[in-house]
Amino acid sequence: MADILIDMKNIVREFESGGETLRILKGIDLKVERGEFLAIVGPSGSGKSTLMNIIGLLDVATSGTYIMDGQNIKDLGEDQLAYLRNQEIGFVFQQYFLLPRLTARENVMIPMFYADMPEKDQLEKSAELLEKVGMKDRMDFYPNQLSGGLQQRVAIARALGTGPSLLLADEPTGALDQKTGKQIIELFRQLNNDGTTIVMITHDAKVASNAKRILKILDGNIGEGDTADA
Amino acid sequence: MRKKKDHRISGFLARRIYVVSQIAKMVSRNIMADKVRSFMTCLGIIIGTSSLIIMMSIMDIRTEKSKLEIDEAGLGEINIEMIPESLYFGLLDDNMRELAGIEHVAGITPTIALGSKTSVRVNDVTCKDVVLEGVSDAFYTCSKRNRLLAGSTLDALDLKDENKVCVINKKLAIKLFNSTDCVGKKIPVMGVDFLIKGVTTPAKDVKDSYSVRIPYNVMQKMTGKGIYGFTIYPDAHKNGPEVRNAVKEYMDELYHGKEEDYYYDNTDFYYLNQKTSEVRSAARLQMVIAAIALLIGGIGIMNMMLVMVTERTTEIGLRKALGSSGKRIQLQFVMESMMLSMVGGIAGVLTGIVSTVTYCLYMGEKIHINVASAFVGFMFSMAVGVFFGWSPAKAASKLQPIDALKGE
Numbered sequence: 171m172a173d174i175l176i177d178m179k180n181i182v183r184e185f186e187s188g189g190e191t192l193r194i195l196k197g198i199d200l201k202v203e204r205g206e207f208l209a210i211v212g213p214s215g216s217g218k219s220t221l222m223n224i225i226g227l228l229d230v231a232t233s234g235t236y237i238m239d240g241q242n243i244k245d246l247g248e249d250q251l252a253y254l255r256n257q258e259i260g261f262v263f264q265q266y267f268l269l270p271r272l273t274a275r276e277n278v279m280i281p282m283f284y285a286d287m288p289e290k291d292q293l294e295k296s297a298e299l300l301e302k303v304g305m306k307d308r309m310d311f312y313p314n315q316l317s318g319g320l321q322q323r324v325a326i327a328r329a330l331g332t333g334p335s336l337l338l339a340d341e342p343t344g345a346l347d348q349k350t351g352k353q354i355i356e357l358f359r360q361l362n363n364d365g366t367t368i369v370m371i372t373h374d375a376k377v378a379s380n381a382k383r384i385l386k387i388l389d390g391n392i393g394e395g396d397t398a399d400a
Numbered sequence: 401m402r403k404k405k406d407h408r409i410s411g412f413l414a415r416r417i418y419v420v421s422q423i424a425k426m427v428s429r430n431i432m433a434d435k436v437r438s439f440m441t442c443l444g445i446i447i448g449t450s451s452l453i454i455m456m457s458i459m460d461i462r463t464e465k466s467k468l469e470i471d472e473a474g475l476g477e478i479n480i481e482m483i484p485e486s487l488y489f490g491l492l493d494d495n496m497r498e499l500a501g502i503e504h505v506a507g508i509t510p511t512i513a514l515g516s517k518t519s520v521r522v523n524d525v526t527c528k529d530v531v532l533e534g535v536s537d538a539f540y541t542c543s544k545r546n547r548l549l550a551g552s553t554l555d556a557l558d559l560k561d562e563n564k565v566c567v568i569n570k571k572l573a574i575k576l577f578n579s580t581d582c583v584g585k586k587i588p589v590m591g592v593d594f595l596i597k598g599v600t601t602p603a604k605d606v607k608d609s610y611s612v613r614i615p616y617n618v619m620q621k622m623t624g625k626g627i628y629g630f631t632i633y634p635d636a637h638k639n640g641p642e643v644r645n646a647v648k649e650y651m652d653e654l655y656h657g658k659e660e661d662y663y664y665d666n667t668d669f670y671y672l673n674q675k676t677s678e679v680r681s682a683a684r685l686q687m688v689i690a691a692i693a694l695l696i697g698g699i700g701i702m703n704m705m706l707v708m709v710t711e712r713t714t715e716i717g718l719r720k721a722l723g724s725s726g727k728r729i730q731l732q733f734v735m736e737s738m739m740l741s742m743v744g745g746i747a748g749v750l751t752g753i754v755s756t757v758t759y760c761l762y763m764g765e766k767i768h769i770n771v772a773s774a775f776v777g778f779m780f781s782m783a784v785g786v787f788f789g790w791s792p793a794k795a796a797s798k799l800q801p802i803d804a805l806k807g808e
């Protein structure tokens with residue numbers, strides 16, 4: 171039997187807005203196996219980010235069940251959720267979200283700090299990860315001294331700090347030029363080859379074609395897309 | 401779930417210490433990184449604390465001044481005079497002791513005057529209109545009416561040993577010796593030589609006559625006069641009325657059964673009451689001003705803390721997304737607001753002290769700092785700063801990470 175990392179059934183997400191209820195996700199079923207590289211595509215406003223936030227435990231579904239690595243999310247307390255976000259999930263945002271007052275290396279060290287890693291290990295591991303994303307010579311730069319592509323590399327290094335089994339990326343190349351975007355995707359492929367499960371949102375078909383499986387969200391419903399290089 | 405390798409620091413306590421020290425490091429970096437914001441946050445605390453100290457200290461100085469005025473004018477003294485025919489030998493030393501034993505009495509002195517003026521002659525100078533009085537040591541030690549210019553005043557030993565010593569006033573010293581530098585010299589009073597022990601002058605700028613004061617028991621021996629009048633000094637202004645009532649009760653007891661008024665209470669508390677009510681309303685004003693200073697400072701601190709946390713909701717969301725527990729975020733903000741409040745509080749106390757000292761020097765006052773206000777101001781600023789740094793951070797740390805990230 172395949173090792174199922176993410177198992178979602180009938181996930182619904184509604185928002186209250188101006189007195190009316192908007193149903194953004196209308197009953198999503200999603201299974202992701204360990205080791206997969208999945209791309210989620212769909213037009214803007216279709217609910218991709220909303221779904222991703224629920225997968226990444228940054229938000230909770232209005233209804234439906236979400237079983238992550240065999241555990242029902244509903245049964246978990248605040249501290250257990252924090253632990254999963256820290257240990258099992260690496261999140262890469264479209265807007266990078268680096269803390270401006272910290273250097274690249276210090277930004278990468280944040281999740282390691284929440285993992286209670288000794289400082290020596292934090293320094294070693296952050297250097298190793300920044301080297302891996304090609305940022306070895308700019309570890310002590312502040313975010314505003316780095317281009318968008320380099321900032322996204324730092325964000326990826328940060329997402330990998332605690333060795334998560336699941337890497338989530340919400341339009342990671344959305345704000346980058348094509349060439350830089352390509353490098354980032356190449357990085358993802360490498361990580362996937364090393365065993366990291368990746369779920370990536372994009373609305374760029376070319377970017378999506380790098381994934382092993384593509385799902386399409388349309389108007390809050392999910393459907394199987396074209397399967398690339400299966 | 402798959403078992404992951406545990407990277408954590410081993411040992412519960414070691415981990416706690418590590419977490420706190422790491423957060424402290426991060427917090428001090430945050431504070432240093434945005435100096436303008438940090439300074440603005442501190443400013444409310446500095447203004448609140450320092451203005452409290454300045455106001456309270458200045459009010460203290462003014463209150464002390466009016467208290468001194470009361471003392472120098474002798475407004476808090478209780479004066480009793482008796483009709484000589486009413487008691488054969490006057491009051492005795494036992495009566496003095498009993499009166500001195502009344503609660504809240506700091507001291508008592510008989511007042512024995514000659515009734516007429518006497519003359520003193522030194523070398524070629526004769527001074528005719530000298531007022532001679534017999535008093536106890538309390539006349540000088542319990543009252544601020546007279547200021548000592550040279551030598552010392554009468555003490556308990558002088559009374560016990562019935563020393564032939566005297567304290568004269570500056571006016572007489574100038575008249576006889578042309579200077580106040582006459583301590584140790586002798587003057588003849590009613591045919592007996594008295595050693596000049598000290599020279600005083602009235603604290604208030606009032607007209608005084610030539611004066612010689614000697615131990616009252618010496619005076620009694622020389623003149624055969626009894627004690628038919630005394631002055632009692634209460635230990636504090638506020639206790640004046642109570643002491644006065646007790647003294648009157650004692651006197652009534654003494655003249656028990658006699659219908660007529662054999663003694664007069666010459667005490668005049670009119671000005672004392674006026675002055676003390678002034679002092680009391682000044683104290684009330686002081687409380688109001690303190691409350692306002694703390695309120696304004698508190699609002700400033702509160703405002704900056706709220707702005708700080710709101711501005712950083714995104715940071716809170718990000719930290720949660722990266723796996724921080726809500727508790728750790730709260731700890732971060734508590735420590736941050738505590739450090740800011742502490743720095744601001746210390747700066748505020750220093751500013752307050754420096755400004756007050758400057759004021760005192762400029763106004764020529766004795767330097768005085770109201771220590772309680774420094775303490776209260778510091779603690780209050782800390783409390784407000786920590787509370788308003790912590791409570792919005794607590795609220796933000798309870799948000800879903802994505803809502804905080806979006807800055808809601």
Ligand SMILES: Nc1ncnc2c1ncn2[C@@H]1O[C@H](COP(=O)(O)OP(=O)(O)O)[C@@H](O)[C@H]1O
Nearest residue numbers: 185186187194213214215216217218219220221
């Ligand atoms: N917190 C929210 N409150 C109200 N509406 C929201 C909220 N978050 C997302 N939405 C709405 O949900 C829809 C889907 O958003 P999103 O998931 O970001 O789309 P996508 O990422 O596919 O572009 C959008 O119409 C958006 O306005």
Ligand SMILES: [Mg+2]
Nearest residue numbers: 218219220340
């Ligand atoms: Mg989106």
